[in-house]
Amino acid sequence: MAARDEVTLDRAIITVLGSDRSGIVAAVTGVLAEHDANILDISQTILQGIFTMTMLVDLGGTDVSFAELQSQLAELSGKLGVQISMQREEVFKFMYRL
Numbered sequence: 001m002a003a004r005d006e007v008t009l010d011r012a013i014i015t016v017l018g019s020d021r022s023g024i025v026a027a028v029t030g031v032l033a034e035h036d037a038n039i040l041d042i043s044q045t046i047l048q049g050i051f052t053m054t055m056l057v058d059l060g061g062t063d064v065s066f067a068e069l070q071s072q073l074a075e076l077s078g079k080l081g082v083q084i085s086m087q088r089e090e091v092f093k094f095m096y097r098l
Contacts, residue, residue, distance in 0.1 A: 010060035011040070011089040014073070018082025020051040027080055028053070031072055036061045051082065056089070 016028055025044065032039060037057045044053040062069060070086050077084040087095075 009088070009090065010058055012057050012059055012066070012086050013089055013092040014053075014055045014057060014084065014086045016044075016051065016053040016082055016084050018051055018080070020046045020049050021080075024051055024080055024082060025053065027076055028055075028073070028084065031069075031076055032057060035064050035069060035072075037069070 014028070014032075016024060018024070029039065032055075037059050038061065039055055039057050041056040042053065043055075044051070046052075059066065059069070064072075066086075066088070073084045073086055
């Protein structure tokens with residue numbers, strides 16, 4: 001297992017932001033489960049009706065490419081009316097200097 005500060009190439013950060021409604025967590029995690037992505041950590045909060053969720057996922061066992069999964073999440077984003085972003089962990093950490 002990777003150390004907390006270690007970055008692996010198979011991991012990604014997924015963020016979800018939008019108006020709260022039922023089914024958001026189920027829909028996003030359903031797409032991930034469908035492609036054998038493993039959720040390593042998850043946090044979700046509802047702040048005055050605004051839903052936010054951040055996940056660290058392991059994509060090492062997925063059956064689709066990063067780009068294909070990103071595309072499916074973008075399609076889901078439109079259906080749910082929320083923003084869904086997926087970035088490789090190393091890009092996220094470089095951008096935010098975590």
